[in-house]
Amino acid sequence: MLPVLWDYLLLVVLGGLPIVLVIWYFVLISRRNMALEALSSIDVQLNLRLDLIPNILKIARRFMEHEKDLMTEVTELRQQLTSGYNPKNAEDLKTHLAQADELTARMGQLMIQVENYPQLTSDQTMVKAMESYNEVEARIAASRRFFNASVTALNNAVQIFPGSLIAKLAGVSAMPYFEARPQAHDPIDADDFLGKAG
Amino acid sequence: MPLSSPRGEGARRQAGQDAQPLCVEEYYRSHIAPLVEPYETLRLEKWEQTKRRGVVGCGLCLAYLVAAIVILQASLGFSGTTLEWAGFGFAALVGLLFAWYRRPASQLRKAIKSEIFPKVFSFLGDDFDYRPKPPYRVKSLQESGLIPSHTSESSEDYIAGSHQGVKIELLETKLKRKQKKKTITVFKGMLVRLSMNKSFSGKTIVTEDKGAIGNWLGEAASTFSSLERVRLEDPLFEDRYQIYSDDQVEARYLLTPAFMERLMQLSTIANLRHAKDPIECSFYENKLLLKIPLTDNRFETAHISKPIDFRGDMNQLLEEMNEIFSIIDILKLNQRTGL
Numbered sequence: 001m002l003p004v005l006w007d008y009l010l011l012v013v014l015g016g017l018p019i020v021l022v023i024w025y026f027v028l029i030s031r032r033n034m035a036l037e038a039l040s041s042i043d044v045q046l047n048l049r050l051d052l053i054p055n056i057l058k059i060a061r062r063f064m065e066h067e068k069d070l071m072t073e074v075t076e077l078r079q080q081l082t083s084g085y086n087p088k089n090a091e092d093l094k095t096h097l098a099q100a101d102e103l104t105a106r107m108g109q110l111m112i113q114v115e116n117y118p119q120l121t122s123d124q125t126m127v128k129a130m131e132s133y134n135e136v137e138a139r140i141a142a143s144r145r146f147f148n149a150s151v152t153a154l155n156n157a158v159q160i161f162p163g164s165l166i167a168k169l170a171g172v173s174a175m176p177y178f179e180a181r182p183q184a185h186d187p188i189d190a191d192d193f194l195g196k197a198g
Numbered sequence: 199m200p201l202s203s204p205r206g207e208g209a210r211r212q213a214g215q216d217a218q219p220l221c222v223e224e225y226y227r228s229h230i231a232p233l234v235e236p237y238e239t240l241r242l243e244k245w246e247q248t249k250r251r252g253v254v255g256c257g258l259c260l261a262y263l264v265a266a267i268v269i270l271q272a273s274l275g276f277s278g279t280t281l282e283w284a285g286f287g288f289a290a291l292v293g294l295l296f297a298w299y300r301r302p303a304s305q306l307r308k309a310i311k312s313e314i315f316p317k318v319f320s321f322l323g324d325d326f327d328y329r330p331k332p333p334y335r336v337k338s339l340q341e342s343g344l345i346p347s348h349t350s351e352s353s354e355d356y357i358a359g360s361h362q363g364v365k366i367e368l369l370e371t372k373l374k375r376k377q378k379k380k381t382i383t384v385f386k387g388m389l390v391r392l393s394m395n396k397s398f399s400g401k402t403i404v405t406e407d408k409g410a411i412g413n414w415l416g417e418a419a420s421t422f423s424s425l426e427r428v429r430l431e432d433p434l435f436e437d438r439y440q441i442y443s444d445d446q447v448e449a450r451y452l453l454t455p456a457f458m459e460r461l462m463q464l465s466t467i468a469n470l471r472h473a474k475d476p477i478e479c480s481f482y483e484n485k486l487l488l489k490i491p492l493t494d495n496r497f498e499t500a501h502i503s504k505p506i507d508f509r510g511d512m513n514q515l516l517e518e519m520n521e522i523f524s525i526i527d528i529l530k531l532n533q534r535t536g537l
Contacts, residue, residue, distance in 0.1 A: 038446070038447075043444075062374035138454075139451050142451035142454075143447050143450075145430075145450045149431070187260075
């Protein structure tokens with residue numbers, strides 16, 4: 001009686017194991033695809049932003065003579081971002097996301113500077129361009145949250161055993177998060193914005 | 199908006215920018231007070247009718263009981279069937295008499311709601327519109343995914359207007375469903391539709407988290423079974439709500455961390471706290487629909503026995519509208535900050 005039971009158990013384990021592995025493989029691939037879909041939604045919004053930037057710079061150049069360096073930086077970053085990248089390569093992706101974040105920061109600085117130029121803030125074309133820009137920024141933030149949620153799900157499946165083995169065989173690797181720049185965590189010195197007192 | 203505060207946007211627009219806005223007391227004196235006397239006369243007449251009908255009704259019930267006892271004792275006897283018929287007849291009589299007894303009060307309420315309430319709501323702005331009966335049925339909001347399946351609907355108090363540029367549309371409703379032999383109330387409360395400070399094209403629903411099995415059953419039975427589950431970062435929000443959407447990015451665009459926090463804050467509005475179910479919402483057709491469960495009935499008149507001066511009614515209505523305005527203020531729907 002006992003050997004028969006062992007036979008059944010062995011059959012279940014041997015039959016069940018491939019099923020588990022196949023399911024895990026499907027989960028890995030679907031999660032990677034989900035993360036790539038999230039990434040493409042970021043790219044859609046990033047491209048929208050890239051299209052908006054030249055208009056903003058064109059208007060800003062008329063008044064912001066003292067911010068030439070910043071505008072040059074923005075233009076260079078924009079050019080870097082328009083060159084392609086491989087979304088399945090973790091390092092390539094990390095660089096791409098870091099560039100996107102750098103551009104967000106520089107554009108943020110530019111928007112703050114715009115406030116110092118009343119001619120710009122009263123220019124209707126600029127106001128509309130800034131509104132569109134803010135709208136795109138809000139959508140980028142949403143896409144970033146979706147991407148990070150998808151990456152968490154993928155990385156969990158990749159890093160938890162036996163996912164690590166299956167991922168290696170299937171050629172699926174963990175993806176980097178779209179993180180805020182390290183400078184964003186730094187404390188803010190109000191003097192930088194208000195001018196040094198005394 | 200406190201009760202002594204200025205009149206709404208519509209009124210201010212009409213008065214011109216430099217004109218001083220009207221206060222509640224001024225508005226009451228100029229628009230409502232002249233109507234008090236005729237309505238007090240009507241109330242007294244209806245109250246007398248109610249009292250008379252009460253006495254007559256009680257007398258008829260008593261007479262029925264005496265007659266039933268006498269007839270049953272004299273001829274038919276107190277058998278099961280005859281007692282059942284007598285009981286059925288008594289219940290039918292009580293029902294009819296109760297409806298007859300309440301008729302004067304309901305006539306008065308109807309008159310006040312159709313003539314006085316619109317004037318009270320006009321205080322909030324010229325764009326405010328009050329109707330005792332909504333112009334559409336709750337079923338037309340089914341697309342939102344928040345309306346539970348129901349077999350009967352009784353809706354009242356439709357209000358449309360705006361606050362700080364946010365368009366408001368609300369109605370009170372009670373939805374019931376027939377289940378085998380009994381009828382259960384599936385929803386009682388307010389449905390509030392607000393214009394949004396963001397434009398969107400998809401549908402996102404925020405419903406109560408009913409636990410794994412409850413959620414699964416809900417998904418299977420509802421219209422949002424075609425939507426995807428959205429998992430958000432806020433653990434407190436996730437504990438309380440389930441989110442479904444046809445666009446994962448748009449769901450996050452609408453439900454920012456700040457907006458999630460504000461939705462949770464809605465339960466702190468004093469009079470909305472009594473309901474045990476949380477406020478649910480749906481973003482669709484570029485609007486936000488809030489489903490607010492309530493235990494009490496809003497936008498009602500004072501009891502027929504109380505003398506009319508409409509001051510209390512007006513304060514009550516404005517207090518109740520103030521709660522709706524608080525929702526807009528808490529959710530910051532008037533601000534286009536992207537948060």
